[in-house]
Amino acid sequence: MSELHLLSPKGFAASGVYCGIKSRPVPDLGLLICDGPASAAAVFTTNKVVSPAVTIGKRHIAGGYLRGVVVNSGNANACTGKQGLTDAIRMCELAAAQIGAKTAQFLPSSTGIIGHLLPMEKLENGIPAAAAKLGDSAEHAALFADSILTTDLCRKVAGAQFKIRSRTVHLAGVCKGSGMIGPRLALPTSGGRHATMLAYLTTDAKINPAILRKALFAAADDSFNAVTVDDHSSTNDTACLLASGLGGGKVDSPGAVRSFAAALKEVCQSLAWQIAADGEGATKVVKIHVSKAVSIPAAKAMARAIAVSPLVKCAMHGNDPNWGRIVSAAGLAGVPFDADKCVLTLAGTVVFRAGRPALFDAEAVSAALKAREVSVELNCRVGSGSATIWTCDLSKEYVTINADYHT
Amino acid sequence: MSELHLLSPKGFAASGVYCGIKSRPVPDLGLLICDGPASAAAVFTTNKVVSPAVTIGKRHIAGGYLRGVVVNSGNANACTGKQGLTDAIRMCELAAAQIGAKTAQFLPSSTGIIGHLLPMEKLENGIPAAAAKLGDSAEHAALFADSILTTDLCRKVAGAQFKIRSRTVHLAGVCKGSGMIGPRLALPTSGGRHATMLAYLTTDAKINPAILRKALFAAADDSFNAVTVDDHSSTNDTACLLASGLGGGKVDSPGAVRSFAAALKEVCQSLAWQIAADGEGATKVVKIHVSKAVSIPAAKAMARAIAVSPLVKCAMHGNDPNWGRIVSAAGLAGVPFDADKCVLTLAGTVVFRAGRPALFDAEAVSAALKAREVSVELNCRVGSGSATIWTCDLSKEYVTINADYHT
Numbered sequence: 001m002s003e004l005h006l007l008s009p010k011g012f013a014a015s016g017v018y019c020g021i022k023s024r025p026v027p028d029l030g031l032l033i034c035d036g037p038a039s040a041a042a043v044f045t046t047n048k049v050v051s052p053a054v055t056i057g058k059r060h061i062a063g064g065y066l067r068g069v070v071v072n073s074g075n076a077n078a079c080t081g082k083q084g085l086t087d088a089i090r091m092c093e094l095a096a097a098q099i100g101a102k103t104a105q106f107l108p109s110s111t112g113i114i115g116h117l118l119p120m121e122k123l124e125n126g127i128p129a130a131a132a133k134l135g136d137s138a139e140h141a142a143l144f145a146d147s148i149l150t151t152d153l154c155r156k157v158a159g160a161q162f163k164i165r166s167r168t169v170h171l172a173g174v175c176k177g178s179g180m181i182g183p184r185l186a187l188p189t190s191g192g193r194h195a196t197m198l199a200y201l202t203t204d205a206k207i208n209p210a211i212l213r214k215a216l217f218a219a220a221d222d223s224f225n226a227v228t229v230d231d232h233s234s235t236n237d238t239a240c241l242l243a244s245g246l247g248g249g250k251v252d253s254p255g256a257v258r259s260f261a262a263a264l265k266e267v268c269q270s271l272a273w274q275i276a277a278d279g280e281g282a283t284k285v286v287k288i289h290v291s292k293a294v295s296i297p298a299a300k301a302m303a304r305a306i307a308v309s310p311l312v313k314c315a316m317h318g319n320d321p322n323w324g325r326i327v328s329a330a331g332l333a334g335v336p337f338d339a340d341k342c343v344l345t346l347a348g349t350v351v352f353r354a355g356r357p358a359l360f361d362a363e364a365v366s367a368a369l370k371a372r373e374v375s376v377e378l379n380c381r382v383g384s385g386s387a388t389i390w391t392c393d394l395s396k397e398y399v400t401i402n403a404d405y406h407t
Numbered sequence: 408m409s410e411l412h413l414l415s416p417k418g419f420a421a422s423g424v425y426c427g428i429k430s431r432p433v434p435d436l437g438l439l440i441c442d443g444p445a446s447a448a449a450v451f452t453t454n455k456v457v458s459p460a461v462t463i464g465k466r467h468i469a470g471g472y473l474r475g476v477v478v479n480s481g482n483a484n485a486c487t488g489k490q491g492l493t494d495a496i497r498m499c500e501l502a503a504a505q506i507g508a509k510t511a512q513f514l515p516s517s518t519g520i521i522g523h524l525l526p527m528e529k530l531e532n533g534i535p536a537a538a539a540k541l542g543d544s545a546e547h548a549a550l551f552a553d554s555i556l557t558t559d560l561c562r563k564v565a566g567a568q569f570k571i572r573s574r575t576v577h578l579a580g581v582c583k584g585s586g587m588i589g590p591r592l593a594l595p596t597s598g599g600r601h602a603t604m605l606a607y608l609t610t611d612a613k614i615n616p617a618i619l620r621k622a623l624f625a626a627a628d629d630s631f632n633a634v635t636v637d638d639h640s641s642t643n644d645t646a647c648l649l650a651s652g653l654g655g656g657k658v659d660s661p662g663a664v665r666s667f668a669a670a671l672k673e674v675c676q677s678l679a680w681q682i683a684a685d686g687e688g689a690t691k692v693v694k695i696h697v698s699k700a701v702s703i704p705a706a707k708a709m710a711r712a713i714a715v716s717p718l719v720k721c722a723m724h725g726n727d728p729n730w731g732r733i734v735s736a737a738g739l740a741g742v743p744f745d746a747d748k749c750v751l752t753l754a755g756t757v758v759f760r761a762g763r764p765a766l767f768d769a770e771a772v773s774a775a776l777k778a779r780e781v782s783v784e785l786n787c788r789v790g791s792g793s794a795t796i797w798t799c800d801l802s803k804e805y806v807t808i809n810a811d812y813h814t
Contacts, residue, residue: 049738049746079734079746081763114731115764180718180732182739230717232732233739310637310717310801311587311809318810324521325587325639327486331456332589332640339456339486356488357522394717395810396803402718403725403802 004159005141009170009204011035011244014140015133016147019126021074021112021119029123030147031130032200033068033099038242039206040066041213042107043185043220045237051077052084053091053110057238058188060092060104064209067105069200069240070095070127071148073176076196077110077118078235087118094124098131109238111150111176111196145174148198151401152178153278158270160263164205164256169249171263175199175224175239175271179280179402182231182308183224185239187217197224199239199271204247205260211251215261216241223268226300227390229279230398231308239268276390277372281398285373286316290330291386292379298335299380299387305333306376306389313394319369321362323351330378338382345377411566412548416577416611418442418651421547422540423554426533428481428519428526436530437554438537439607440475440506445649446613447473448620449514450592450627452644458484459491460517463499464645465595467511471616474512476607476647477502477534478555480583483603484517484525485642494525501530505538516645518557518583518603552581555605558808559585560685565677567670571612571663576656578670582606582631582646582678586687586809589638589715590631592646594624603643604631606678611654612667618658622668623648630675634797636686637805638715646675683797684779688805692780693723697737698793699786705742706787706794712740713783713796720801726776728769730758737785745789752784 007014012034016027042061044054060066070091077084092106110118134140145155159172177183177197185197201216220239241264251260276285288306293299306312309329315322323344330337340355347368350358368374414421419441423434449468451461467473477498484491499513517525541547552562566579584590584604608623627646648671658667683692695713700706713719716736722729730751737744747762754775757765775781 046741047735047738048740048742048744049735076731079731079759079762079764081747114735115759180735184739232716232718232736235731235735235738309639310805311639314806314809317806320810324483324486324642328454328456328521328587328642329639331454331642332591333455334453335455337455340488352486352522355486357486394806396806398717399721399724399801399803399806402721403727 004170004172005138005157006144006172006174006202007136007141008159008172009202009244009247011204011246012202013134013136014144015130016143017126017130017133020122021072027143027147028072028074029126029130030071030144031068031095031134032144033134034242034244035246037065037067038244039209039212040064040242041209041216042238042240043187043217045233045235046184046186047233047235049235051110051236052080052088053077053108054236054238055085056088057107060107061188066107066242067099067101068095069107069109071109073148073150074112075110075116075118076112076114076236078114080117083117087120090120091123094127098128107240109198111198111236148176151280152176156271156274158267160266162259162263164249164259167249169203169205169247171203171267173199173201173267173271175275177275178278179229180232180234181227181229181275181279182233183237184233185220185225185237187213196234196236199224201241203243205243205249205251206245207243207251211257212241212243215264218261219264219268222265223272226388227272227275228307229392273390276392279392280401281395282392283395284393286376286391286393287373287388288376289388290378292381292383293385294336294383295385296387299385301333301335302330302337303387303389305329307391310394316374317393317395319366321346321351321365326376327352337380341381343379347374411577411579412545412564413551413579413581413609414543414548415566415579416609416651416654418611418653419609420541420543421551422537423550424533424537424540427529428479434550434554435479435481436533436537437478437551438475438502438541439551440541441649441651442653444472444474445651446616446619447471447649448616448623449645449647450594450624452640452642453591453593454640454642456642458517458643459487459495460484460515461643461645462492463495464514467514468595473514473649474506474508475502476514476516478516480555480557481519482517482523482525483519483521483643485521487524490524494527497527498530501534505535514647516605518605518643555583558687559583563678563681565674567673569666569670571656571666574656576610576612576654578610578674580606580608580674580678582682584682585685586636587639587641588634588636588682588686589640590644591640592627592632592644594620603641606631606646608648610650612650612656612658613652614650614658618664619648619650622671625668626671626675629672630679633795634679634682635714636799680797683799686799687808688802689799690724690802691800693783693798693800694780694795695783696795697785699788699790700792701743701790702792703794706792708740708742709737709744710794710796712736714798717801723776723781724800724802726773728753728758728772733783734759744787748788750786754781
């Protein structure tokens with residue numbers, strides 16, 4: 001799936017330019033456009049403090065159709081009051097004008113420093129400049145993907161394809177996120193700074209907004225909502241999916257919906273994994289899978305408690321098979337858990353079973369923990385609830401990045 | 408109150424000896440004894456994984472009276488199955504035999520490494536040796552205080568006194584805790600490793616167990632339950648208060664109960680502060696006070712969300728007045744919060760007001776953040792709920808301690 005990119009689905013164009021918001025001359029403004037009105041869905045942060053971009057995004061997505069998204073990095077447009085709202089609307093207006101669309105057909109996003117007004121003079125020039133560079137090549141996709149990054153060390157891209165009645169449906173996405181990562185995304189109906197989680201997804205499937213919305217929320221819940229770096233939900237977290245309907249594949253049967261949902265989940269999980277891998281200071285991905293808990297919420301609560309424990313994250317950094325920290329983290333989640341029944345498997349080796357330590361080769365497990373991805377599997381053996389969360393280790397580099405970064 | 412120590416209240420004796428559990432020859436076994444049956448209350452961890460010491464402690468405290476506590480450090484006796492239960496009972500039996508008391512009149516505690524059976528041959532010799540060294544001097548109190556420490560860098564002691572009808576009531580306590588600190592203590596009716604929170608408190612007041620229990624839970628909730636280092640509740644967290652009744656002051660009127668409760672809260676809060684100050688890798692205490700929230704639970708949730716955010720803790724370490732991290736942490740707590748109404752004061756300076764950044768001298772605030780204790784005050788201006796939580800900053804030293812410590 002590596003050869004697919006954000007513009008592989010038919011009907012999209014994108015660009016990424018430097019308009020002067022970031023201090024370094026790297027792309028800080030991106031445009032993603034659909035050739036016609038796209039079925040659209042988005043999920044947003046559930047933080048009570050939201051960027052005006054989120055407020056406007058929720059408003060513009062309400063009708064279920066968009067022409068595109070306009071994103072800047074380097075400034076989160078958060079805690080910016082009424083002027084922030086005006087500026088978020090103006091971003092949409094500028095983008096829409098470039099392609100003869102309506103302001104309300106654009107979703108705006110911002111990521112970067114909190115508490116500063118957007119430098120609108122730079123966006124007034126930058127958005128037309130970005131529009132002038134729109135295109136549908138892999139290079140255009142890469143520039144857009146780069147334009148949304150902040151503290152990220154690498155570009156994050158994923159794609160998938162499947163067939164509906166002999167027509168190939170393409171799905172792709174890009175995202176950013178490295179710190180302030182602990183998204184709890186929800187649909188606008190239910191529901192900063194700095195290094196927000198942003199994701200933009202495209203597909204050429206023909207699919208109505210109601211189905212799209214349901215599929216996006218389900219996929220986000222099993223991917224972006226299941227990745228944590230510092231577990232700090234941002235003011236700006238957003239994932240937005242546009243469906244051009246120009247590829248010929250119609251998602252109009254239960255089977256097609258299932259195929260679409262599966263492909264979307266695959267793309268979102270790949271992106272979430274890339275966020276964990278590029279977490280601030282990370283040297284490895286830690287995949288935590290809790291199974292056979294009393295319920296799915298219980299499994300999620302235990303997986304998250306393990307994932308956010310600084311003691312567990314430091315042990316993973318030190319390649320230390322310190323199962324006591326993991327078992328006790330599961331126990332503090334506030335949900336039913338019986339250590340006397342569980343089995344804990346670390347990097348493929350059973351280290352704790354039924355309330356007692358298992359005999360294992362600590363040096364061999366420690367060596368296995370040096371991998372790029374390590375697994376923590378807690379089988380509770382009491383029910384049928386399971387959940388997976390991806391996180392990363394906690395290193396001194398994390399402290400360097402976040403203690404020495406000054407506002 | 409610095410001159411008071413654990414044995415200042417009348418009717419107690421204590422000792423601390425090295426029995427060979429720790430690798431270094433420092434005290435690892437402590438006895439605290441009351442001359443007669445003491446009114447007693449205890450609160451325990453709400454982690455679902457508990458040490459057999461906690462299981463037995465809950466059982467022995469049920470009647471409301473104890474003769475003493477027996478504590479070892481260096482081994483948590485957690486995840487040790489049925490043998491662990493047998494060993495916890497045996498610790499009590501050994502201690503009780505030394506003073507002609509019953510096994511059920513002792514509360515056992517353990518702290519240290521998880522998943523290893525207690526070296527009972529060392530305790531078989533050590534407990535009689537500790538009993539032979541019992542005494543009521545300041546030195547005896549200090550040895551007991553030292554015997555419960557693990558990764559702590561310093562002894563933690565507090566005391567208070569007040570009068571009831573011209574009789575002086577003494578109250579004192581010791582505690583330990585540096586890592587795996589995020590206690591949620593509860594009374595046994597309601598409700599591993601390594602560096603658990605343990606606290607032992609003495610008073611010579613005459614007070615019945617029911618009042619004592621209520622006072623202890625209230626004091627613990629505003630102190631031990633309000634301190635977090637890594638927010639990882641341990642398998643062994645315990646706070647136990649013994650009242651000898653030998654000082655002459657009777658806590659039998661509403662006024663006396665209030666005085667007692669106030670003194671107890673003062674002692675517990677001093678101990679909690681000392682835990683934050685000695686948190687693993689800490690260079691400063693961060694006191695977070697949320698006021699005028701919609702409710703006390705909402706205030707607590709916001710204060711804890713701010714206290715546990717690695718981004719906030721790193722900013723505090725870097726003396727960075729990064730208010731965006733604090734405001735967004737309050738917003739992610741899942742409780743009502745309106746950033747457009749709040750005022751955030753950092754180290755005495757208003758940095759954010761009513762949804763917008765305040766103009767402030769960032770260098771001056773940064774300089775103020777270099778203090779040994781810094782304050783974060785979030786006034787929500789919507790209700791009457793308030794809460795305080797103490798935490799510490801997150802340093803590279805924390806990662807060193809917890810990534811390089813091997814099981």
